[in-house]
Amino acid sequence: MSKNSTNERVTAGMLVIGDEILSGRTKDQNIGTVADFCADLNIDLCEVRVIADEIPEIVDAVNALRTKFTYLFTTGGIGPTHDDITADGIAAAFGVPLNVDDRAIKMMQDRFTDYPMNEGRLRMARIPEGGELIPNTVSGAPGIKMDNVYVMAGVPKIMQGMFEAIAPTLKTGIEVFSASCDSQVGESSLSEPLAALQISYPTVKIGSYPQMGSDHYMTQIVLRSSDKSSLDEATQKVREIIAAATQSKLKI
Structure with missing residues (x-):
């Protein structure tokens, strides 16, 4: 420090x-x-x-x-x-x-x-x-x-x-850790489970960022927190949400 x-x-x-x-x-x-x-x-x-x-x-x-x-x-x-x-x-x-x-x-x-x-x-x-x-x-x-x-x-x-x-x-603050997860499904397919996840992990900021203009639609989920343990748990949950949404999309 x-x-x-x-x-x-x-x-x-x-x-x-x-x-x-x-x-x-x-x-x-x-x-x-x-x-x-x-x-x-x-x-x-x-x-x-x-x-x-x-x-x-x-x-x-x-x-x-x-x-x-x-x-x-x-x-x-x-x-x-x-x-x-x-x-x-x-x-x-x-x-x-x-x-x-x-x-x-x-x-x-x-x-x-x-x-x-x-x-x-x-x-x-x-x-x-x-x-x-x-x-x-x-x-x-x-x-x-x-x-x-x-x-x-x-x-x-x-x-x-x-x-x-x-x-x-300048004074520096608490170290903030970040993680990101990419998905090939749209924001609307992820919004409801991500909202519930945010409630479960209030110390983790979860942002959803759609990426357009390429051959494949992509949504990037970015997580930030000073609590590394909570960040890791929430990131794993996001991966599970993406996997479930992707599987559901393939069944359509």
């Missing part, structure tokens, strides 16, 4: 900020990346919201999610343009001033020599009072940590670098 491991459940919410995501002009890639990071750290990503570049919306969402989960990760809106207002929203959510921070300026100038601080770059150096800086090895402009809120860039490569920087500092 890592030095930050805990025997308690660790949860996270994610806030994707940007009109360009909602309009469809930009296709989000960060949700999947954050989900992968969280899975590797045994952090349960429980909720994702996508909101517009509006300060009241940012304030409401940040204050709702940061009190609901162990961590809140935000992406987008910390660039150099007028509509990059995430820092403003974070400062408002915490009720603190937002000022140009000398640490952020140094971080950017250390990344690039001869880096004049024009108006756009100074916008990226605005940090809510009390905020810690998240390193940005790509462009230098830092992310922000406020309490349990981690404010990161919307550009996927930059966001990934920022998450790699914060990952060693």
Whole structure:
């Protein structure tokens, strides 16, 4: 176990900020990346919201999610343009001033020599009072940590670098085990017995995922649990359910 491991459940919410995501002009890639990071750290990503570049919306969402989960990760809106207002929203959510921070300026100038601080770059150096800086090895402009809120860039490569920087500092939760079972029968043939099985194994999450577009129809059943013994028992039950459904299909 890592030095930050805990025997308690660790949860996270994610806030994707940007009109360009909602309009469809930009296709989000960060949700999947954050989900992968969280899975590797045994952090349960429980909720994702996508909101517009509006300060009241940012304030409401940040204050709702940061009190609901162990961590809140935000992406987008910390660039150099007028509509990059995430820092403003974070400062408002915490009720603190937002000022140009000398640490952020140094971080950017250390990344690039001869880096004049024009108006756009100074916008990226605005940090809510009390905020810690998240390193940005790509462009230098830092992310922000406020309490349990981690404010990161919307550009996927930059966001990934920022998450790699914060990952060693995060608490990791209880290890979750998983198993999967494939079947050649449709979901409807499995739904009733799987529902009963879920009631019998409440500590095991059982998901059904149909796979289409191939020559053969397939339903994949995925099971996840921190209780390895219960997971193994439930997985065997799923195999039996699939076998019974397959046999019934062959008789038709």
